Amino acid sequence: xxxxxxxxxxxxxxxxxxxxxxxxxxxxxxxxxxxSEPLAEPTATTADAEVGAAKTTRxxxxxxxxxxSICVALVVITHSNEAYAEWxxxxxxxxxxxxxxxxxxxxxxxxxxxxxxxxxxxLLYTSAGCLMNLLACSARGSPQWWSDTAxxxxxxxxxxxxxxxxxxxxxxxxxxxxxxxxASSRTRWNIxxxxxxxxxxxxxxxxxVLLNKSSEGLKSTTDYVLIPALECLLHVLMLCVxxxxxxxxxxxxxxxxxxxxxxxxxxxxxQPRPLGPELHLGEVFFWAFTTKLVPMAGQEAIGRxxxxxxxxxxxxxxxxxxxxxxGRMDQYPWDSFADRVRMYLCEFIACMAFLTIPVSNLxxxxxxxxxxxxxxxxxxxxxxxxxxxxxxxxxxxxxxxxWYCMVLTVYGCAFLCFLVWRPREMxxxxxxxxxxxxxRAVELVQVSASFTSAEG
Numbered sequence: 001x002x003x004x005x006x007x008x009x010x011x012x013x014x015x016x017x018x019x020x021x022x023x024x025x026x027x028x029x030x031x032x033x034x035x036s037e038p039l040a041e042p043t044a045t046t047a048d049a050e051v052g053a054a055k056t057t058r059x060x061x062x063x064x065x066x067x068x069s070i071c072v073a074l075v076v077i078t079h080s081n082e083a084y085a086e087w088x089x090x091x092x093x094x095x096x097x098x099x100x101x102x103x104x105x106x107x108x109x110x111x112x113x114x115x116x117x118x119x120x121x122x123l124l125y126t127s128a129g130c131l132m133n134l135l136a137c138s139a140r141g142s143p144q145w146w147s148d149t150a151x152x153x154x155x156x157x158x159x160x161x162x163x164x165x166x167x168x169x170x171x172x173x174x175x176x177x178x179x180x181x182x183a184s185s186r187t188r189w190n191i192x193x194x195x196x197x198x199x200x201x202x203x204x205x206x207x208x209v210l211l212n213k214s215s216e217g218l219k220s221t222t223d224y225v226l227i228p229a230l231e232c233l234l235h236v237l238m239l240c241v242x243x244x245x246x247x248x249x250x251x252x253x254x255x256x257x258x259x260x261x262x263x264x265x266x267x268x269x270x271q272p273r274p275l276g277p278e279l280h281l282g283e284v285f286f287w288a289f290t291t292k293l294v295p296m297a298g299q300e301a302i303g304r305x306x307x308x309x310x311x312x313x314x315x316x317x318x319x320x321x322x323x324x325x326x327g328r329m330d331q332y333p334w335d336s337f338a339d340r341v342r343m344y345l346c347e348f349i350a351c352m353a354f355l356t357i358p359v360s361n362l363x364x365x366x367x368x369x370x371x372x373x374x375x376x377x378x379x380x381x382x383x384x385x386x387x388x389x390x391x392x393x394x395x396x397x398x399x400x401x402x403w404y405c406m407v408l409t410v411y412g413c414a415f416l417c418f419l420v421w422r423p424r425e426m427x428x429x430x431x432x433x434x435x436x437x438x439x440r441a442v443e444l445v446q447v448s449a450s451f452t453s454a455e456g
Contacts, residue, residue, distance in 0.1 A: 005146035006146070009145075009149055012153075013134070013146075013149055013153060016126070016127065016130040016154050016157070017130055017134070019127055020120070020123040020124035020126055021127060024123075026116060027114075027117050027120045062370065062376065063367075063368065065376045066376075067099055067354075068099075068103050069383045071096045071099050071100050072100075072383040074096050075096065076386055076387075076407055076410050078092070078096075079394060080394055080407050085328060086326055086327060088325065091317060091318070093328065093343075094317070094321075094330070095347065095351070097330070098281065098347055099351075099354055101281045101284040101285045102351060103288075104285060105284070105286065105287070105288030106289070108166075108167045108170065109170075109292035115167070118164070123160075126154075126158075126160045126161045129387075129389065129391075132392035133152065133153050133392045136392035136393070136395035137152055140395050140398075142395075143395075156387065156390075162278055162282060163285070165282075166286070170236070170286060172186075173239055174289075174293065177243060177293055177294070184244065190237075191237065195237060197233050198233040198234055201230040204222075204226055205222055224273070224275060227269070227271075228271050231265045232283060234261075235283050235286055239254065239258060239286065242257055252294065252295060255287065255296035255297075255299075258283075258286055258290050258291070259351075259352075261283075262280075262283040262286075262287060263348055266280060266340065266344055267337065267340055267341060270333050276333075277331045288355065291355055295359070296356075299355070300361055302352065302356045303357045303358070303360030307357050307360050310353070317349055317350065320342045320345055320346045321342070321343075322339065377423065378417040378421035378422065379417070382413065382414040386413065390410050393406070393409070394406055
């Protein structure tokens with residue numbers, strides 16, 4: 001390795017750089033690619049209903065866009081100075097990455113893109129960002145990209161890669177729920193697919209249990225890779241089964257079953273890296289995805305309670321955190337069950353508030369000013385470009401500039417995005433009014449009926 005890259009390093013590099021273009025090529029060449037069925041068009045019969053649905057949609061878009069930008073801004077800081085995350089400043093370990101997963105899962109659930117198209121877009125971002133990191137490593141000469149391809153080249157782009165995988169895993173559930181008349185046959189397919197995969201992993205784990213004679217217990221690969229992967233598949237399998245067999249009046253408990261499974265498995269077993277935290281975030285994605293397709297029972301009431309009691313919940317979360325603790329406990333959880341309860345309870349409160357407060361239907365609920373919507377186009381572009389390129393920039397100037405100058409430079413690029421995608425003035429509200437918001441605005445307005453049903 002010291003002499004230079006070997007074949008396996010080039011193979012890994014080819015994977016990261018080629019997955020995006022290859023996926024995009026498949027989308028263009030395959031006319032028979034599996035595509036999600038389009039969501040229902042709004043069925044409101046009056047202009048007032050359509051305007052109300054559009055208003056709800058706009059609030060959702062603004063809510064997601066602002067929080068995504070905040071989370072990306074904090075990720076930019078973390079990758080320049082890990083101390084903020086390692087000391088858990090503002091409890092960032094409990095909400096920054098989970099919020100990004102909740103946003104991604106919700107938007108994936110209402111997206112009209114086909115499965116391959118959705119994956120291709122994310123994989124294309126992954127490959128583009130990996131290329132930037134590779135060029136920066138090569139230009140600076142340090143770190144050597146082949147010393148750890150996944151860490152030095154992929155790094156933050158592993159997040160977009162895993163989003164593509166999570167979207168693929170959730171596609172069968174959306175396919176199952178898209179047509180009630182075919183739900184039974186599709187459920188059997190989903191149970192067969194995920195059940196077979198789960199049985200294969202269970203068989204591998206069982207063989208390890210029977211054949212392992214070591215007094216140290218299971219191998220780390222089995223304990224920290226196979227078992228978390230099995231739990232992830234069982235989570236998807238459980239959602240597919242419950243979506244079909246729960247009585248209609250109990251369908252709203254599908255989201256509650258998701259978070260109960262998610263956190264009970266994390267409390268039962270400590271699941272550190274290499275795969276535990278990533279799959280934990282994936283199951284947060286599953287929770288948001290399921291909740292958007294089938295709104296949680298009582299979510300409006302939960303949202304109203306959290307809106308009214310948020311100061312007390314904020315203080316409670318602050319007291320749950322152990323003060324003065326150094327380390328990434330989100331990546332290497334506590335050995336103590338009681339400490340894991342404190343950590344995951346704080347995360348659960350933050351995630352439940354994020355999902356339910358927007359649908360609380362309170363006129364005085366916490367909300368971002370609607371005037372911010374006109375700035376979301378350039379801010380979204382900055383968030384995307386900053387996330388993809390900030391690590392490459394850090395490679396180039398690390399050790400030359402202090403960390404805060406690196407961060408401020410990335411933040412300063414937001415002004416360039418403002419100049420390129422500067423906000424336009426909104427037209428006066430009316431039946432044909434247009435507005436500037438997220439690039440997802442047009443798509444989400446078309447499916448505003450789904451938001452209306454979630455609110456009702």
